[in-house]
Amino acid sequence: MKRYFRFFIVLLIILSFTTLYAKKLNLDENNKRKDVVVQTRDTTSDDAVSIGGKLIVDGLVDGDAVSVGGIVDIDGKITGDLVVIGGTGNIGPNTEVEGSFVNIGSSLNIDKKAVFHGEKTSINLGPINRLIGNHYLMSHGRTSYRRGPFSFVLRYDISWIRILSKSIISYLLALAIVVLFKKGTRNVERTMNINPFATFLAGFLVELLIIPLMIILAISVIGIPFIPIFLLALFVALIFGGAVTTYMIGKYTVNKIGKGKIHISLVVLVGTVVIAILPLLSLLISMTNIGWLNILFLSLTFTEMYIILTYAFGSVTLSLFGTRIYKNEVKDDK
Numbered sequence: 001m002k003r004y005f006r007f008f009i010v011l012l013i014i015l016s017f018t019t020l021y022a023k024k025l026n027l028d029e030n031n032k033r034k035d036v037v038v039q040t041r042d043t044t045s046d047d048a049v050s051i052g053g054k055l056i057v058d059g060l061v062d063g064d065a066v067s068v069g070g071i072v073d074i075d076g077k078i079t080g081d082l083v084v085i086g087g088t089g090n091i092g093p094n095t096e097v098e099g100s101f102v103n104i105g106s107s108l109n110i111d112k113k114a115v116f117h118g119e120k121t122s123i124n125l126g127p128i129n130r131l132i133g134n135h136y137l138m139s140h141g142r143t144s145y146r147r148g149p150f151s152f153v154l155r156y157d158i159s160w161i162r163i164l165s166k167s168i169i170s171y172l173l174a175l176a177i178v179v180l181f182k183k184g185t186r187n188v189e190r191t192m193n194i195n196p197f198a199t200f201l202a203g204f205l206v207e208l209l210i211i212p213l214m215i216i217l218a219i220s221v222i223g224i225p226f227i228p229i230f231l232l233a234l235f236v237a238l239i240f241g242g243a244v245t246t247y248m249i250g251k252y253t254v255n256k257i258g259k260g261k262i263h264i265s266l267v268v269l270v271g272t273v274v275i276a277i278l279p280l281l282s283l284l285i286s287m288t289n290i291g292w293l294n295i296l297f298l299s300l301t302f303t304e305m306y307i308i309l310t311y312a313f314g315s316v317t318l319s320l321f322g323t324r325i326y327k328n329e330v331k332d333d334k
Contacts, residue, residue: 036056038061038076039059044059044062044063047061047066048061048064048065049065049067050070051069052069055074060078064219066219068087073090074092075090075092078096081118082099082102084102087107090108097115102121104121104123163279167273167275170246173239174272175265178247184240187325188240188315191326192314195318198318206237210234236321245312250270285297
């Protein structure tokens with residue numbers, strides 16, 4: 001009983017945090033991420049590091065410049081290294097980098113006149129880029145259209161289509177994983193059932209260490225080759241753990257309804273539908289333009305997504321990618 005009490009306390013803290021976070025996103029759009037700006041004629045003697053925000057350098061950075069999962073606009077001088085991970089933006093003609101230039105999974109427009117004195121390293125990671133940064137979490141953002149009688153409907157039609165398409169892809173991927181990797185699915189499921197609190201804690205620690213490890217690997221020359229392997233492991237953990245979590249949610253729902261044994265494809269479908277309910281409700285509520293209600297459902301959607309993500313990382317980590325069932329020996333002895 002104490003184990004579940006601690007678990008619900010953690011969930012309450014997360015919900016409170018995400019409610020405040022969502023409120024900040026809703027009320028202060030311009031300050032939702034950390035921006036680092038070095039204006040023309042300005043000089044900073046410290047490293048310029050931006051995570052999930054904007055890195056704008058028009059002046060002089062007497063150190064390293066690092067951007068993770070954000071937007072870059074470089075048109076100044078950097079005496080150290082320039083590292084861009086999972087970002088987008090421009091590198092202008094006045095850019096001069098005395099150290100190394102590392103571009104990992106970023107989409108950058110680099111002017112031909114930009115000067116790089118050190119080694120240039122570029123690694124394309126494709127869809128794994130989405131693991132870096134948090135801008136993709138706000139997936140049902142507001143796309144602008146020309147004003148017209150149907151502009152409101154068009155804007156939300158795009159959001160409905162986006163959510164529906166993501167749900168279909170998630171369903172097919174989860175079903176394929178659960179069917180093809182039965183033993184691994186069973187090990188991850190048992191690990192999560194036996195140790196729910198330990199699983200959540202392990203996932204939280206993994207999330208906590210992702211960005212620092214990425215920066216350390218990117219800045220150190222020796223660590224750069226290991227970045228694709230590290231991100232691939234994260235990608236596999238997220239997909240595998242998310243698929244098993246979807247299956248478990250479907251299984252739990254089916255058992256509560258009392259339907260007994262049904263085909264695994266239907267179980268995964270039920271889990272996918274249950275997960276999609278909150279994002280759909282959040283989108284529906286956003287049409288009402290009721291501030292506090294919009295914030296509430298935004299925070300609930302964020303919390304749901306965060307919990308699934310955390311359990312996905314934690315369960316796969318503890319089970320060593322489904323190769324074993326993690327058990328707390330102290331509990332087993334009791």
